[in-house]
Amino acid sequence: MTHTPEKIQQWVKWDHDFHWHPFTQTKIWEKQDPLIITEGDGNFLIDAHGKRYLDGVSSLWTNVHGHNHAVLNQALQNQLGKIAHTTLLGLAHPGSIELAKDLIAIAPKNLGKVFFSDNGSTAVEVALKMAFQYWQQTPATAQVPHPKLKHKFMSLEHGYHGDTLGSVSVGGIGIFHEVYRPLLFGSIQLPSPHAYRDRLPLLLEKTEEIFKKFHTAVAAVVVEPKMQGASGMRNAPDGYLKGLEKLCRQYGVLLIADEVATGFGRTGKMFACEWEGVEPDFLCLAKGITGGYLPLAATLTTNQIYSAFYADPSEFKTFFHGHTYTGNPLACAVALANLGLFRQTGFWDSLTEKIAVLEEKLAVLKDHPHVGDIRQVGFMVGIEIVKDRAAKLSFSYEQMTGYKICMKAREHGVLIRPLGDVIVLMPPLSITVEEIDLLVSAVVKSLSAVLA
Numbered sequence: 004m005t006h007t008p009e010k011i012q013q014w015v016k017w018d019h020d021f022h023w024h025p026f027t028q029t030k031i032w033e034k035q036d037p038l039i040i041t042e043g044d045g046n047f048l049i050d051a052h053g054k055r056y057l058d059g060v061s062s063l064w065t066n067v068h069g070h071n072h073a074v075l076n077q078a079l080q081n082q083l084g085k086i087a088h089t090t091l092l093g094l095a096h097p098g099s100i101e102l103a104k105d106l107i108a109i110a111p112k113n114l115g116k117v118f119f120s121d122n123g124s125t126a127v128e129v130a131l132k133m134a135f136q137y138w139q140q141t142p143a144t145a146q147v148p149h150p151k152l153k154h155k156f157m158s159l160e161h162g163y164h165g166d167t168l169g170s171v172s173v174g175g176i177g178i179f180h181e182v183y184r185p186l187l188f189g190s191i192q193l194p195s196p197h198a199y200r201d202r203l204p205l206l207l208e209k210t211e212e213i214f215k216k217f218h219t220a221v222a223a224v225v226v227e228p229k230m231q232g233a234s235g236m237r238n239a240p241d242g243y244l245k246g247l248e249k250l251c252r253q254y255g256v257l258l259i260a261d262e263v264a265t266g267f268g269r270t271g272k273m274f275a276c277e278w279e280g281v282e283p284d285f286l287c288l289a290k291g292i293t294g295g296y297l298p299l300a301a302t303l304t305t306n307q308i309y310s311a312f313y314a315d316p317s318e319f320k321t322f323f324h325g326h327t328y329t330g331n332p333l334a335c336a337v338a339l340a341n342l343g344l345f346r347q348t349g350f351w352d353s354l355t356e357k358i359a360v361l362e363e364k365l366a367v368l369k370d371h372p373h374v375g376d377i378r379q380v381g382f383m384v385g386i387e388i389v390k391d392r393a394a395k396l397s398f399s400y401e402q403m404t405g406y407k408i409c410m411k412a413r414e415h416g417v418l419i420r421p422l423g424d425v426i427v428l429m430p431p432l433s434i435t436v437e438e439i440d441l442l443v444s445a446v447v448k449s450l451s452a453v454l455a
């Protein structure tokens with residue numbers, strides 16, 4: 004449906020007058036008319052003028068099976084006819100019960116319990132608080148003689164775990180996080196695995212040194228498995244995750260796998276932990292959990308962690324945490340239907356093939372003088388744009404090269420959003436081979452146009 008120019012101008016004015024957008028420098032924003040999306044159709048977004056764009060970043064990494072999907076719509080409508088919201092504090096509903104069961108069925112085998120919340124940041128907050136409280140309520144052992152001293156967390160350089168203060172405390176992206184430093188609890192930083200892509204033994208050695216030094220004070224380590232997303236798609240060397248898990252077991256530190264971005268097929272398996280057979284103590288899920296329909300998050304943990312909170316009320320071991328809209332029934336209904344779509348025959352084979360096609364197509368950029376690096380794990384791709392590949396020179400921040408390339412891509416019918424000068428491609432898993440072609444060729448053309 005298209006809208007009249009008058010209506011659209013009204014929206015633009017109201018947007019500039021009343022609306023503050025996230026992660027947005029408003030001085031740049033107000034200089035142009037915003038693109039107003041009014042509809043979705045499969046892997047495409049449609050703006051108020053009726054123009055179609057391929058959704059190249061899955062509406063900020065959330066969409067899985069496409070927009071306006073008949074099965075997901077139906078699930079939502081069925082639930083709407085019953086109830087839109089009821090609480091999980093003191094009550095239960097079928098949707099969250101069945102979703103908890105279905106999540107445990109697909110998660111790493113060691114995980115046994117699901118705690119719901121609303122978004123990725125809260126999924127991480129919940130894991131941090133649970134990990135901390137677990138040690139406070141756990142008796143001493145030979146391996147951990149002083150559990151109550153475990154007050155700290157370890158996190159990775161260039162990590163991203165959300166925007167609430169707890170998740171920012173374990174974040175490692177200077178331009179997002181530095182200003183809040185005085186408000187944060189400190190976190191012990193492990194080296195970014197990406198910087199040691201070809202030196203896994205050295206990376207694990209350096210990581211172990213830090214474990215050795217601090218483990219008695221550390222409750223848990225937080226990691227984005229296989230690929231650090233928000234800092235610019237930085238992939239870890241194969242074997243790092245397994246190595247980190249080993250160190251956690253050896254030194255009595257809990258492992259929190261933040262799969263908010265990597266979960267639900269984005270890396271080519273349901274969860275990135277599967278690539279290395281890793282069993283984390285906590286699995287944080289959000290973004291793709293509802294197929295990109297509604298906000299919902301889950302923190303999965305082990306029965307062992309759960310048991311440390313299981314006591315008489317007077318012992319005050321309860322997990323005193325819960326967001327009001329936690330496990331919302333509409334969100335759970337669409338999440339259940341979303342999981343159902345992964346069970347369609349041939350789904351994973353087809354995804355594996357399409358990931359290979361994307362890799363093949365991206366090869367045309369390999370020797371481009373302005374492409375410093377192409378990093379891909381499944382359908383998560385970062386194309387690093389540089390001023391001079393040979394001299395390893397970057398563009399300055401003010402030049403906004405990544406932003407300009409993505410704006411140009413709109414003219415070619417593709418919506419993408421960069422992370423600095425890294426062009427991110429993260430299409431819905433339902434993207435077709437023809438659409439992959441459109442996505443990559445739009446990037447190639449935009450790159451040439453902007454850097455001509």
Ligand SMILES: *Cc1c(COP(=O)(O)O)cnc(C)c1O
Binds near residue numbers: 290
């Ligand atoms: C997006 C993201 C988050 C934060 O999720 P929100 O829903 O935006 O709070 C946390 N961790 C990772 C790895 C993410 O990519």
